[in-house]
Amino acid sequence: MxxxxxxxxxxxxxxxxxxxxxxxxxxxxxxxxxxxxxxxxxxxxxxxxxxxxxxxxxxxxxxxxxxxxxxxxxxxxxxxxxxxxMPLDTAARADTQQWLIAALNTLEPVVMDMALVRFFDHDARTEELALPRLHVRLKQLAPLLKARDFIAAGRFTIADIMLADVLRIVDRMGELASYPALADYMNRMTARPxxxxxxxxxxxxxxxxx
Amino acid sequence: MxxxxxxxxxxxxxxxxxxxxxxxxxxxxxxxxxxxxxxxxxxxxxxxxxxxxxxxxxxxxxxxxxxxxxxxxxxxxxxxxxxxxMPLDTAARADTQQWLIAALNTLEPVVMDMALVRFFDHDARTEELALPRLHVRLKQLAPLLKARDFIAAGRFTIADIMLADVLRIVDRMGELASYPALADYMNRMTARPxxxxxxxxxxxxxxxxx
The missing domain is CATH 3.40.30.10 (Glutaredoxin)
Known part of the structure; x- marks a missing residue:
């Protein structure tokens, strides 16, 4: 079916x-x-x-x-x-799941908080609180994606789907430009047929x- | 090891x-x-x-x-x-993963937003924005936990660990009291040896x- x-x-x-x-x-x-x-x-x-x-x-x-x-x-x-x-090998599979969850639970919440304030709430103090929390995470992520083609398991996985799609929201808010490694990664993933x-x-x- | x-x-x-x-x-x-x-x-x-x-x-x-x-x-x-x-059966396993992720991605972000404002930021407008977003989700969750002992797969799973632990934070903020089904569920889970x-x-x- x-x-x-x-x-x-x-x-x-x-x-x-x-x-x-x-x-x-x-x-x-x-x-x-x-x-x-x-x-x-x-x-x-x-x-x-x-x-x-x-x-x-x-x-x-x-x-x-x-x-x-x-x-x-x-x-x-x-x-x-x-x-x-998703690879079958236990370690590669755990790595994939780890990055899928990191994208969902560590990155997406700070991204969506900024998206909410930018597109809906328009509250200056809320944005002032949310913006640095987003950039802390992006700064921590950037060096990793400078050093590797895919986020997990040395190959394309569902973790790349999740992470690249979360980064697309950051890009749309104009907040990805200062992280060339993240922008390059997002562009590589979204160039996939x-x-x-x-x-x-x-x-x-x-x-x-x- | x-x-x-x-x-x-x-x-x-x-x-x-x-x-x-x-x-x-x-x-x-x-x-x-x-x-x-x-x-x-x-x-x-x-x-x-x-x-x-x-x-x-x-x-x-x-x-x-x-x-x-x-x-x-x-x-x-x-x-x-x-x-x-976590059960081995495909459908029960998918149900477990679904609720683990719902606790992490749909509930925990609105809970942590409230925890941040309540315990750190102390900004009235940010709280005014965050509080109803938390209660929308709690209201949607409550009827489900009135009707079942465990959140997924008809038995105790990692989804209960995640959901009950997220609800503990809600309880600590004093926001769980109006949802007896959620408070009962949290109390049942945290009474486990x-x-x-x-x-x-x-x-x-x-x-x-x-």
Whole structure:
């Protein structure tokens, strides 16, 4: 049975290309896993949506009888389906999971705090608190990505999908420019044909939305 | 070889019982995995620390040649070592990973934002922005934990360790009281003998610190 990815039926123009179904599309494209797309209303979230995703978020994966949410958990699941996404070797696999989680739990929260204040809250003091917390993490990450092509396991993995997609948000806020190693890494990852196909598909999906 | 958990050599009194090595101690206690504790300086973080943990955080796990950071990744690793912590069945395992990640990526960021403002930043507008974002998530979570004993897979898993430990922070801020189902769940999890042993060991560790 084909994998199905549930995403929103519509998002504002500013979110197009950044909805987290992109991470799942990208993984499927890398692994050659065909997928369908289902939609759920973003403006009037349905009981059916909350039954599958208690926080009303997307993406949600459907694979046969399995329904799974959280982009990080879906990437782990797909990583277990395809060695293209996550190595089988215990140490390399642990390294992959470590960096997937670091991207989700150490980087993404400080990135999203800045994105919230920059795009929604517009509160000067909140930004003043959030901005240095973001840059502490970017400064710590930069030397690592100067010294390696991929973040984990010496090869492309789901950790790169997660980390590069988090760095895209930083780039969009104009905060990545002072870290050439991070910008180069993000550009290398997003130049991959699988990313391009996934990105094009998401843009196309929302261009057709009403 | 025995597992080793690296934590700080000292933390302020207010952090005792809440340092994230607790999650790893708890998992080891549940699974009957013996462990040693190593320390690293919190006041003068060393190059050796940053070499093992680029963000200067704890905990770090050592298992033979493997050195692993991020409490979520360490729990996944231990979950693969012991079925007591994570089921082998594909669907139950995916459910466990889904809730581990939801606790880390959907709940912990809004919890930590509130903890930062409450314990460090003391900025009224930032709190006014952060507080409703926390309560949206708690409201969505509460009905689920009213209807089940454990968050994932119908049994105790690493997802309970992560979720219960995140809810402890909410409880400490006095924001859990209006969610009896969440408070009951947290109390059930932290009444487990393995949690009690882990908590006592952490408190004892920092009581001896200088």
């Amino acid at each position: 084909t994998i199905s990815i549930t995403t929103y039926d519509w998002v504002p123009d500013t979110a197009v290309g950044y909805v987290r179904d992109l991470r799942i599309r990208w993984a499927c494209e890398e692994a050659g896993l065909p997928y369908d797309v289902e939609t759920t209303s973003v403006r009037e979230k349905t009981p059916q949506h909350f039954a599958r995703q208690p926080f009303g978020q997307v993406p949600i994966l459907r694979d046969d009888a399995l329904s799974l949410f959280e982009s990080g958990a879906i990437l782990l699941y797909l990583g277990e389906r395809s060695e293209v996404l 699988a990313f391009r196909r996934a990105h094009t598909a998401q843009v196309h999906h929302f261009a057709q939305a009403v | 025995t597992i080793s958990i690296t934590t700080y050599d000292w933390v302020p009194d207010t952090a005792v019982g809440y340092v994230r090595d607790l999650r790893i101690r708890w998992a080891c206690e549940e699974a009957g995995l013996p462990y040693d504790v190593e320390t690293t300086s919190v006041r003068e973080k060393t190059p050796q620390h940053f070499a093992r943990q680029p963000f200067g955080q704890v905990p770090i796990l050592r298992d033979d040649a493997l050195s692993l950071f991020e409490s979520g990744a360490i729990l996944l690793y231990l979950g693969e070592r012991s079925e007591v912590l 393995a949690f009690r042993r882990a908590h006592t060991a952490q408190v004892h560790h920092f009581a001896q610190a200088v």
